[in-house]
Each structure stands twice: as C-alpha cells, then as structure tokens.
Amino acid sequence: MRVLLTPLPLAGPLRGGEVELADQIRRAAEAKKPLRIVGGGTKAFYGRQVAGEPLSLAGHRGIIDYDPSELVVVARAGTPLAEIEARLAECGQRLAFEPPRLGPASTIGGVVAAGLSGPRRPFAGAVRDCVLGATILDGRGQVLRFGGQVFKNVAGFDAFRLQAGALGCLGVILEVSIRVTPDPRRETALCFEIDSDAARRRLCELMGRPTPISGAFHDGRRLHLRLAGGEAGVEALAAELGGDTEPLGFWDQVRDLTHPALATGPLWRLSLPQTAPIPTLGEVLAWDWAGSQIWLRSDRHATEIWQGASALGGHATLLRGAELGAEVFQPLAPALLALHQRLKTAFDPAGVLNPGRMYEAL
Amino acid sequence: MLDRFDPRLDGAFDPLDRARLIGRLGALLPPDRLIVSTESMRPYESDGLAAYRSLPVAVALPVDADEAAAVLKVCRELNVPVVARGAGTGLSGGALPFPGSVLLALGKLNKILAIDPIARTARVQPGVRNLAISEAVKPYGLFYAPDPSSQLACSIGGNVAENAGGVHCLKYGLTVHNILKLEALTIEGERLTVGSDALDAPGFDLMALMTGSEGLLAVVTEITVRLLPLPADVQALLVAFPDAGCAAQAVADIIAAGITPAGLEMMDELALTAAEKFAHAGYPLDAAAILICECDGAAGDAEAELRHVAEICRAAGASEVRHAKDEVERLLLWAGRKGAFPAMGRIAPDYYCIDGTIPRRRLPEVLARIGELSRQYGLAVANVFHAGDGNLHPLILYDASADGELDWAEGLGGAILELCVAVGGTITGEHGVGREKINQMCVQFSTAELVAFAAIKAAFDPVGLLNPGKAVPTLARCAEFGAMHVHRGEVAHPELPRF
Numbered sequence: 001m002r003v004l005l006t007p008l009p010l011a012g013p014l015r016g017g018e019v020e021l022a023d024q025i026r027r028a029a030e031a032k033k034p035l036r037i038v039g040g041g042t043k044a045f046y047g048r049q050v051a052g053e054p055l056s057l058a059g060h061r062g063i064i065d066y067d068p069s070e071l072v073v074v075a076r077a078g079t080p081l082a083e084i085e086a087r088l089a090e091c092g093q094r095l096a097f098e099p100p101r102l103g104p105a106s107t108i109g110g111v112v113a114a115g116l117s118g119p120r121r122p123f124a125g126a127v128r129d130c131v132l133g134a135t136i137l138d139g140r141g142q143v144l145r146f147g148g149q150v151f152k153n154v155a156g157f158d159a160f161r162l163q164a165g166a167l168g169c170l171g172v173i174l175e176v177s178i179r180v181t182p183d184p185r186r187e188t189a190l191c192f193e194i195d196s197d198a199a200r201r202r203l204c205e206l207m208g209r210p211t212p213i214s215g216a217f218h219d220g221r222r223l224h225l226r227l228a229g230g231e232a233g234v235e236a237l238a239a240e241l242g243g244d245t246e247p248l249g250f251w252d253q254v255r256d257l258t259h260p261a262l263a264t265g266p267l268w269r270l271s272l273p274q275t276a277p278i279p280t281l282g283e284v285l286a287w288d289w290a291g292s293q294i295w296l297r298s299d300r301h302a303t304e305i306w307q308g309a310s311a312l313g314g315h316a317t318l319l320r321g322a323e324l325g326a327e328v329f330q331p332l333a334p335a336l337l338a339l340h341q342r343l344k345t346a347f348d349p350a351g352v353l354n355p356g357r358m359y360e361a362l
Numbered sequence: 363m364l365d366r367f368d369p370r371l372d373g374a375f376d377p378l379d380r381a382r383l384i385g386r387l388g389a390l391l392p393p394d395r396l397i398v399s400t401e402s403m404r405p406y407e408s409d410g411l412a413a414y415r416s417l418p419v420a421v422a423l424p425v426d427a428d429e430a431a432a433v434l435k436v437c438r439e440l441n442v443p444v445v446a447r448g449a450g451t452g453l454s455g456g457a458l459p460f461p462g463s464v465l466l467a468l469g470k471l472n473k474i475l476a477i478d479p480i481a482r483t484a485r486v487q488p489g490v491r492n493l494a495i496s497e498a499v500k501p502y503g504l505f506y507a508p509d510p511s512s513q514l515a516c517s518i519g520g521n522v523a524e525n526a527g528g529v530h531c532l533k534y535g536l537t538v539h540n541i542l543k544l545e546a547l548t549i550e551g552e553r554l555t556v557g558s559d560a561l562d563a564p565g566f567d568l569m570a571l572m573t574g575s576e577g578l579l580a581v582v583t584e585i586t587v588r589l590l591p592l593p594a595d596v597q598a599l600l601v602a603f604p605d606a607g608c609a610a611q612a613v614a615d616i617i618a619a620g621i622t623p624a625g626l627e628m629m630d631e632l633a634l635t636a637a638e639k640f641a642h643a644g645y646p647l648d649a650a651a652i653l654i655c656e657c658d659g660a661a662g663d664a665e666a667e668l669r670h671v672a673e674i675c676r677a678a679g680a681s682e683v684r685h686a687k688d689e690v691e692r693l694l695l696w697a698g699r700k701g702a703f704p705a706m707g708r709i710a711p712d713y714y715c716i717d718g719t720i721p722r723r724r725l726p727e728v729l730a731r732i733g734e735l736s737r738q739y740g741l742a743v744a745n746v747f748h749a750g751d752g753n754l755h756p757l758i759l760y761d762a763s764a765d766g767e768l769d770w771a772e773g774l775g776g777a778i779l780e781l782c783v784a785v786g787g788t789i790t791g792e793h794g795v796g797r798e799k800i801n802q803m804c805v806q807f808s809t810a811e812l813v814a815f816a817a818i819k820a821a822f823d824p825v826g827l828l829n830p831g832k833a834v835p836t837l838a839r840c841a842e843f844g845a846m847h848v849h850r851g852e853v854a855h856p857e858l859p860r861f
Contacts, residue, residue, distance in 0.1 A: 069618035070721055092620050121561060128567050129539050142810045150719040152536065152753045152791035154525050154574045155799070155806055156834065157818050161538070161570035170566065182620030204480045209503060210591045212660065230667065233594075233660025273559040275481040292561050314560035330564035335552060339821060340565055346817035358565070 017060045018143070018174060024055055025172065026141035029350040037168040037354050039078060040105030043114050045320055047167050047357045048328060055172060057109050064175065065149070068093055072132060072149050074177040077109025084108055088180055096124040096181040101256045109173040115165025118255040119215040119226070122207075122274075122289045128164035130179045136163060136171030139348025149177045162343075168354040169362060170347040184214070184228035186235070189250055191224045192243040196278065199223040200291035204274060207290060211237050216290035217254045219261055226251055254288060261285040261295070266321025268296040268305060272314035281308045306330050329358060337361060364797050365414035367460035371839040372831035376441045378462045380419055386436045387422060387464070390429065395470070397421040406465050409450040409457040410512070411798055413714075413768065418445065418459035425470045427547065427583035434581065435551035437464055443827050444549070446577040448488060448520030451512040453715060454796025456524065456576050456832055463830075466581060468519050474498050475584070482589040483542060483559070488519020488582050492526075495587060504589040507534035510792070511700060519582050525574030527792040529625045529699075532750035533658075534590065536792075538573040545584035546572065549823045554580055571818070576794050577829040579822040593658035596624070597668050598692040601675045602649035602682040606630055606745075609651040610725035612678035613749045616655070617722065619674055621667055625656040626750030627699050630729070633706075633744040633757070634698075640705035643698025646682055653749065654695050702746045703757070710742070710759035714771045718782030719791035722752045731781055732756055739774040741767070753791035754782070780805050795833045803833075804840035812837060 028035045034052030038044075061078035068091040075084055082104060088094050098118030099111045112134070117126040133147030147153055147160035163173055194202065199218050206213060212229030224246070227234045238245075253259035257267075262285060270279070274292040278284055282298020282305070292314075298305060302318060309316035315330035322328045332340060337359070344351070344362055356362065369375070387396050397403050398420045407415045419442070424430040437444045447457040447467045459465040472489035479502035484495055492513040495506040509528035510516055516526070522544065527536045534540070543557035557569035572579050603609040609628055616626065629637065630651050638645040645652055653675065657667040672683045686692035706713040720728050729745065736743040736758075747754040756778055760771040779789040779802045789795070789802040803812070815834040819826065835843075 067721075067723060069614040070723060071617060072721075091618075115562075115567075125535065125539055126562065128570050129535065138810075138814065144811050144814050145808075146811065148786065148788055149721055150753075150787050150791070151751045152527050152531065152719045152748070153788040154792060154794050155788045155790045155803065156795070156811070157575055157579075157815055158525070158538070158570055158573065159814065159818065162567055164567060164570075165562075166566050182622060185620070204482075208479065208482060208591055210594050210660065230659050230663025232662030232666065236660060236662075271558075271560040271562050273481060275478070276559075289561060314558060315562075315564045317564070332565050335554070336565065336568075339554075339568070342821035343566060343818065346821050347814065 021055065021060065021172065021174070022137055022141040022143070025137055025139065025352065028053065028352040029139055029141065032350055033352065034355045035352050037113070037172055039107035039110035040080065040103065042103035042106040043110055046114055048322070048360065049324060050354050050357050052355070057107065057172070058105070060174065063087060070149070071180050072177055073180055074149060074175060075108050076175050077107060077173045079108050080104070081106045081108055081111055092183045093180045094183055095130065095178065096120060097127050097130055098255050099127065108176060108178070112164050112173055112176050113166065113168045119217060119251060119288050122292060123214050124181065126164070128161045131160050131164050131176060132179050133177040134160035134163045134173055135175040136173055138171050139350055139353050143174070144171070147177070151179055167357045169344055169358050170353070172353060186231045187214070187226065187228045187248060188234060188238055189224065189226050189246045189248045190238060190241060190243040191222045191246050192241070193221065194223045196220070196284070196287070200274065203290045213290070215251055215254065217286065217288045218291070219259070219286050220284065224250060224254070259286065266297060267319045268298055269317045269319045270294040270296055270309050270314060272309065272312050276312040276314065279308045279312060281305050302327065327360060332359070364455070364800065365416050365458065367416070367831050371836060371842060373826055373836060375443060375462060378419065378442065379440070383436070383440055383442055383464070384420060386440065387420060387433060390432045390436065391422060391424065395423040395425070397423070406447065406450070406459065406467065409447070409452045409455060411453050411455040411458070411796070413762070414455045414458050414797055416458055416460055418461070418463045418465040421465045421467055423467050423470050427471070427545065427553070430466060430468070430471070430581060430583060431547050431551035431553070433464065433466060434547055434549055437827060438549050438551065438825070441825065441827065443830050445829050446523070446581045448517035448523070449491065449515050451516040452520060452524060452796060453717070453793040454790065454798040456794050456796035456829070458797050460831065469517070471583065477502070479504065483586055484589060485584060485586050486518055487584060488522070489517050492516050492518055492521055499589050500592070503592050505592050506587050507540050507590050508537050511703070518585055518587065522573055522582050522585055523575065523577050524792070524794040527748070527753070529627065529748065532626060532748070533622050533624045538570055540588050541569070541573065541585055542588055543586035544569055544572060544582050546580035546582045548580050549825070549827050557586070559586065574794070576796060576833040578819050578833050579828065581828070595661045595664045596656060596658040596692065597664045598654060598656040598686045598695050599668050599671060600645070600684040600686070600695050601653040601655065601680045602646040603651045603653070603679060604649065604681050605679065606651040606729050607726040608679035609653055610729065610749070612653060612675045612680065613725065614722050615674045615678055616671055617750070619670065621657070621671060623655050623671070623750060624658045625654065626748070627654045628652070628747055628749035629699065629702060630745040632742065633702050633746045636705040636709050636744065637698045637702045640708060641698040641701035643694050645698055649681065654699055699746070706744060706757050706759060711761040711763065714758040714760060714775055716754065716756045716758065716775050716778050717790050717793040718779050718787055719751065719753045720782050720785050720787035722749070724785040724787070725749070725752065728754070728781060728785060732778055735774055735777050735781070739770055741770060741774055748791070751791070752787065776802060797832055800832065800835045800839065801843040803835045804843055809837060809840070812840065
C-alpha cells in the first residue's frame with residue numbers, strides 16, 4: 001500500500017471569484033459567444049481587437065506566495081505588476097525580463113499573456129523563460145495547472161510556457177509562478193556617440209566575451225549601455241569603454257516605451273538576428289536588445305514589412321497603430337497556422353477565448 | 363512491469379505486417395542502416411534505464427532529415443509506432459522501444475553544420491554530442507551551457523527532447539533557455555520550423571512547447587543553439603556540515619543573499635563517503651553533508667562572491683570551508699561529485715536514481731522523510747542533488763538478483779516522488795517522465811490536465827504514433843494505477859467504478 005498524499009496547498013476547489021469566471025466561460029462556450037479577456041486594460045492596443053463580452057481578471061488579485069530564498073513569486077493574474085515589483089524590490093529581487101509598464105493598472109496576467117520583454121531580454125531571457133507554472137481556465141471553464149513553483153520541472157508538456165505570449169487564446173490565466181532574480185550588486189548606465197552599424201558590430205564583439213551588459217539601446221545617434229553585475233566586472237568594463245555616464249532612470253524610457261523616439265505614433269517591432277543588416281523598410285526610430293529588436297515607422301504595406309523581416313530570418317509586428325480588423329503579427333505558413341488552430345481547439349473547442357486577438361483565423 | 367507495453371493501458375495499434383514494413387523500409391535504407399535481427403538490435407533494447415528492456419521490429423538509422431522523413435511517412439502509412447532515440451543515455455526509459463515499433467535512431471545525424479562566432483550560435487544535427495558543441499566552439503571563447511552529467515555521450519537532440527539541465531543550470535538555465543530554433547519532422551514526415559534566428563518568433567511559443575516533449579510531438583532534425591562566452595574566472599568551495607539540515611539552511615541563505623552560484627551541489631554522508639572512496643577528492647569523511655559551491659564571473663567578482671558564501675555557510679554551522687586553491691583542486695572537487703553515481707556501483711550491486719524537484723525550503727523535512735521511507739522499505743538511500751534548484755537525486759541501493767528487491771526499489775522510488783509532489787514539487791526535474799514515471803504522472807496531474815496533454819499531442823500527432831506509452835499516461839492507466847491514490851484531496855477518476 002502506498003502512502004496517501006496530503007492535498008497540495010494551492011489546490012482544491014475553486015475559490016469564489018474563480019467560480020464566477022469559470023461560469024462565465026461555460027455560459028459563453030454554450031452560447032458560442034466570444035469573450036474578451038481583460039486585466040488592467042493597458043495593452044488593449046496590442047494585437048487585434050476582440051468583439052466580445054469582457055471577462056475581467058482585475059478583481060482576481062493578490063500575491064499568493066513569495067519567499068526570496070526560493071526565487072519564485074506566485075500571484076493571481078489580476079495582481080498589479082507594480083505591486084509585485086514593489087514586493088520584490090523590498091527583498092532585493094526583480095523580474096529578470098523587465099516587462100514594459102504600460103500603465104499603473106498593468107497586471108501580471110497581462111504581462112505573461114502579452115509576452116513582451118524589456119531591454120534585459122537578450123541578457124537574462126524572455127517572459128516565457130521565467131514562467132515556472134500557470135493555472136488556467138480553459139475554454140470549457142475547467143481549471144488546469146501546468147508546471148509549478150520549481151525551476152527544474154520536466155513533467156508533462158510545458159503548457160505554462162505556451163501561455164506566455166499566447167494573448168489569452170489558449171486559456172485564461174488565473175495564477176502564475178514566476179522565477180525572479182536578485183538585484184545586481186552594481187549597475188551603471190553609459191552612452192556613446194557611435195553610428196548604428198558600428199554599434200551593432202561593437203556589441204557583437206563585447207557579447208562574445210564575458211562582459212556584464214544588461215541593456216544596449218541605440219537612439220539613432222547614441223548607443224546607450226547598461227552594465228550590471230559584480231563590482232569588479234562592472235567597473236572594469238566601464239573603465240575600458242569610457243563614454244559618458246547617464247542616470248539609470250534613462251532605461252525606464254526604453255523599458256516602458258516612453259522614450260521620445262517611441263512614445264507616439266504607429267510603431268513596428270522587428271525582431272531580427274543580431275547580425276542581420278537593418279532593412280530599409282522605413283524610418284528606424286531606435287533599436288534595443290543589442291540590435292536584435294528594431295523599432296520602425298513605415299507607411300509601406302504590412303506585407304512588404306513582413307516579407308522584408310522574414311527574408312532576414314526574423315519577423316515583424318505592428319505593435320501600435322493598426323487599422324481595425326487588420327492583421328498585426330507576421331503571418332504564419334499554412335501548416336503552422338493549421339497547427340495553431342488545432343492547439344487552439346484543444347484548449348478552447350468553442351473558440352470563445354479572445355478569438356482573433358492574435359490572428360483573424362485563430 | 364513497465365517494460366511491457368500494455369495495449370489496454372498504453373493504446374492499441376493495428377496488427378503489424380512485419381514483412382511489409384521491413385520491405386518498405388528496406389527500399390529506403392541500405393541493410394547496414396536498417397537493423398532487423400534480434401542480435402544486432404540488442405544494443406538498442408534499452409536506454410540509460412537498463413532495467414527496462416524490449417526490442418522493436420526494426421532499428422532505422424537515417425543519415426539525414428530526408429531519410430528520417432521517408433521512414434516516418436512509411437510508419438504513418440502503415441500505422442506503426444515510432445520511438446526516436448539519440449545517444450540512448452536517458453534515465454527514464456524515454457527511448458525504450460516496444461515490440462511492434464520502429465526505433466528511429468538519429469545518431470548518424472551527427473554533424474555540426476555551422477558555427478557563427480559573431481552571432482554566438484551553432485546549427486547542429488540532433489546526434490551531435492552535447493560536449494562536442496562546447497569543444498568545437500572553445501577556440502572562439504564560447505561554450506554551450508547546459509551540461510547534463512552524461513554530456514560526454516548524450517546527444518543534443520536527446521537534450522531537447524528531455525529539456526536537459528545539468529550542474530550549471532541554476533545560473534545558465536535549461537535546454538529551453540539555450541536554444542533558438544528547431545527543425546523537426548511531424549509523424550507525416552512534413553518539415554516544421556519553430557523558433558527563429560531572432561530572439562522570438564510569431565505565434566504560440568511552439569519551440570518552448572516542443573522542448574522537453576520527450577519525442578511525443580515531432581522528431582527534431584536540426585537545432586540552433588545559443589552560445590555563451592566562457593567565464594573569465596571560476597572558483598569553487600567545499601563546505602562540510604555536521605548536520606544535513608544546516609547544509610540545507612545554508613543553501614537557502616546563499617540564494618536569499620542574492621548570490622546565484624554557477625553550481626551548488628549537496629551530498630549526504632552515504633553519498634560523500636562512497637564518492638570519496640571512489641574518486642579520492644579529499645571530502646571530509648566525518649561530515650554529515652557537504653556542499654560544493656562554484657561561482658564564476660569577472661576576475662575578482664567570483665572570489666568576492668565565494669567569500670560571501672563562505673561567511674554564510676559558517677554562520678549556518680559549517681564545520682569546514684575549503685577554497686579550491688587552483689584549477690587542479692577545483693576539478694578534483696567536481697570529480698568526486700561526478701563520480702558519485704559510479705561510486706554507488708561499488709557499494710551496492712544496483713542503484714536506482716530518482717529525480718524529483720522540491721521547493722528548497724522543504725529540503726530538511728524531505729530529507730528526513732526520505733530517511734524514514736528508506737528504513738520502512740529496508741533499502742539504503744544516498745542523496746546527491748542539485749541543491750541550488752531543489753533537484754534531488756536520491757539513489758536507492760538494491761540488489762536486482764535478490765528476489766523482489768527491484769519491486770521494492772521501484773516502490774520506494776514511487777513513494778519519494780509522491781512526497782516531492784506533496785510538498786509542492788515535481789516527479790521529474792531533468793530526467794523526464796519517459797516510461798519510468800508514467801504512473802506517477804497520475805499523481806501530479808488531474809484527469810483534465812492529462813486530457814489537455816493528450817489534446818496537445820493529438821494536435822501534432824493525431825493518430826498517436828510518436829512514442830506511445832511514454833510521458834503522458836492514458837486515463838485507463840491512471841484509473842488502474844491511481845485506484846489507491848488521492849489526488850489533491852480528491853479520489854482520482856471518481857467516475858470510474860472501483861472493485
């Protein structure tokens with residue numbers, strides 16, 4: 001006879017708010033009426049518009065578990081990002097992927113669903129790299145828990161990582177556990193006058209050796225570098241590079257897309273290999289991610305931008321400024337789209353969770 | 363026994379027309395790359411989990427993706443299950459063939475196709491050995507970070523299938539964090555590209571989903587890996603503790619102090635004693651537990667970090683702190699740790715390696731409970747683990763020739779895994795579910811979750827031909843196995859009658 005188990009701390013029957021959310025999904029699935037999943041509403045501009053009844057997660061909030069020695073925070077989806085970051089900061093920790101803070105209402109569920117990572121992405125990983133587990137409601141209103149609270153976990157498919165960037169199309173995130181990282185002991189910001197191509201070459205050279213870089217942004221004229229790590233490494237690199245020091249606060253503009261080059265107007269995001277040439281598809285406003293995320297303004301047809309990005313081994317997203325109903329993400333090859341549709345059906349057979357938010361056909 | 367495929371519990375397939383299958387495959391592959399005789403197939407009858415053995419109908423050895431695609435198309439057409447295999451070093455029976463299946467061995471796809479030292483990437487075939495990548499890029503001052511203990515022999519394709527970790531993944535991440543793009547084949551033999559040469563790709567993150575999918579979704583034929591610069595300085599400490607609980611506390615204190623060691627390993631008394639006799643690493647034999655802590659970084663930073671670690675360990679009650687004074691000493695410390703598994707072979711005829719992960723703070727109580735279970739089952743357990751990330755490797759010592767001891771070892775292993783789940787952890791940190799832990803999946807996941815996994819699989823492989831009976835159990839299996847389990851306080855499958 002094997003040992004009987006005690007119930008898991010986070011498991012068990014649905015809590016009050018969850019029951020209502022699950023019921024709303026079940027009703028929508030029965031009626032085949034789409035739902036528009038809403039957290040803080042700060043990323044409503046991102047992706048395609050969904051005409052549907054709102055399913056609000058904002059009330060489903062609160063940090064469930066945070067122990068600095070575990071490097072993990074577990075929170076309900078509606079927990080404000082600001083609340084989580086403040087809590088981590090008290091213990092000298094942070095979110096490694098530095099998600100953009102697009103407004104005070106921004107929620108952790110929205111951060112994961114959007115999958116947008118900030119300037120530290122090339123150096124510390126993306127949202128999906130830090131997601132350790134997710135509890136979701138699927139399109140039948142069932143609670144599913146994938147992953148957990150531990151970094152090393154290979155039981156079952158990584159359906160929790162799949163939620164990162166899926167824009168709610170594969171489930172309504174109820175809870176997420178996220179790996180956090182300690183604050184660096186030393187952090188400093190520098191800037192240099194250097195043209196874009198030379199800066200990208202220089203970065204490849206610097207990143208080919210063990211240098212403590214945590215941000216590399218070019219505003220069209222100057223390269224802004226952020227160094228983070230141990231005292232000795234940061235000081236040695238700062239001494240080697242020279243340049244002008246600038247306030248670390250500069251990086252908030254890069255992270256939150258409030259930098260003057262990015263703050264207004266339509267905005268294309270090109271994700272390219274770091275060594276690809278920067279395409280002449282429009283006006284390069286700036287680049288981040290050490291040259292692998294390019295911010296572009298262009299009045300060319302979207303298809304031209306997608307083809308141009310694809311030819312260079314990358315892809316393009318119209319982050320802001322799309323016409324209603326238009327596609328904003330790089331189109332998928334037919335076989336890949338069909339696979340996406342089958343996965344969507346697996347999680348959401350009635351197609352009620354944010355239908356069309358990512359692609360019209362999804 | 364789990365080495366027997368059970369059509370009732372694992373899924374039934376059409377009756378096999380062996381001659382027709384071999385005839386069709388024979389038209390695709392020359393005789394030296396299509397193995398069909400029992401004797402020649404023996405080396406393929408198990409992977410690193412040697413307790414489970416079984417022979418396939420045939421072993422196919424394609425040399426490129428086109429040949430692999432052709433084999434898959436034939437298997438799909440004839441409804442024959444396919445088990446992909448890399449180097450066969452996996453520890454969970456993920457590459458265990460079944461009677462009636464074709465074993466698709468990818469070892470001949472073993473070329474490093476391109477190294478781009480500027481972009482810090484390498485494009486490799488799945489049969490390339492893990493360590494061969496780091497060796498090939500070393501002249502550029504780069505390395506491939508995930509370093510499972512089998513890295514000398516294991517293949518990168520197998521690493522992707524298992525989402526392999528290793529000693530340094532606390533700082534450098536798992537396989538999923540260190541790859542950019544996968545080329546794969548579906549069961550239909552169609553090519554599928556996921557991820558990209560950029561840092562992300564449009565649509566769902568299928569690369570992350572496929573990493574660690576244990577050969578159930580697709581067959582990977584090419585991998586683009588991310589390379590990192592070799593650290594400037596690497597330093598290591600050996601710390602001895604008079605009590606395992608103090609060592610566990612020190613681990614939590616190190617992490618809470620904001621230090622991310624490159625490696626943080628722990629061994630208990632039984633493990634360190636055996637390892638010392640095997641490797642003569644200089645481990646203190648009077649300690650109840652030791653930690654090996656490695657820090658890397660810029661010159662000066664690694665040393666400063668280790669000094670801080672040493673202070674923390676002393677405060678937690680360390681009886682000895684020894685800083686490896688040079689590279690020879692550092693490598694010797696690791697030689698003992700890396701020799702821990704073979705060392706067990708010297709003190710017991712057989713050992714069974716468990717692979718659970720737990721939240722670090724539960725370490726002291728879990729170690730105590732493993733001790734109780736060990737006494738209850740009458741089998742010794744040595745504990746070796748990646749303490750930094752809570753990944754335990756209890757080694758159950760047994761004698762397979764003694765009547766029933768393997769069953770007891772499996773029973774004890776299962777009880778330890780269920781303990782891991784009960785404290786909020788998982789049944790496998792890095793070895794994969796494979797065949798070995800298929801029953802424990804019924805403990806960790808609910809019916810609805812298992813149905814979701816099956817639906818994910820069906821989205822890729824609608825007929826269920828890729829590696830059936832592994833990683834994701836059928837509900838029939840869980841109903842049978844789970845009859846005595848309580849899942850999260852609820853009886854599993856209440857809809858089913860109990861006898």
